[in-house]
Amino acid sequence: MRKLSYVVLLLFITIACNSSNTSTDFNKDRVTKNVLSMFDSYHYDISKEGLTAEFKYLDASDDFFWVPPGYNSTLSYDSIRHILEKSAKAFQTVIFSWDTIQVFPLTNEIANFTGIVNSHMVDTSGTSLTFKIIESGTLIKRKSGWKLLSGQSAILDAPPVE
Numbered sequence: 001m002r003k004l005s006y007v008v009l010l011l012f013i014t015i016a017c018n019s020s021n022t023s024t025d026f027n028k029d030r031v032t033k034n035v036l037s038m039f040d041s042y043h044y045d046i047s048k049e050g051l052t053a054e055f056k057y058l059d060a061s062d063d064f065f066w067v068p069p070g071y072n073s074t075l076s077y078d079s080i081r082h083i084l085e086k087s088a089k090a091f092q093t094v095i096f097s098w099d100t101i102q103v104f105p106l107t108n109e110i111a112n113f114t115g116i117v118n119s120h121m122v123d124t125s126g127t128s129l130t131f132k133i134i135e136s137g138t139l140i141k142r143k144s145g146w147k148l149l150s151g152q153s154a155i156l157d158a159p160p161v162e
Helices: 002-018 028-049 051-057 077-088
Strands: 065-067 091-105 110-123 128-142 145-155
Touching: 028 051, 028 091, 028 110, 028 128, 028 145, 051 077, 051 145, 110 145
Parallel strands: 065 145
Antiparallel strands: 091 110, 110 128, 128 145
């Protein structure tokens, strides 16, 4: 009798562990669509609110890191926040749009991306800057939505900042 109980318990555990829950099935198309939608909102918010609109799209966890244009090492969330707050004051217009983008879903909550961003910025003196940024990184889905977790950006054809 005891042996039968173990067999039934083992069978139950096996079935429970192998059962599929449709709400957690990996859906690459849905992840890609949601990530692209997030990036559309990200660029729209920056065009309306300036560079500090990026904060709602950055993962503020200790896992966050980024290598911004001109840097050769990773920076923490706090460092990126400081750079954005300082830089935001220098620009009256910031418009970003994807020239190309590819999304590589890894799970329903994690995706990688790579692409080229068209950038048009006007500083407070009225000087217009137009350039392209190559960017790649990892996104993570939090309760509040998709967030940039890590990555790097570089201005195309620009020398590194010393």
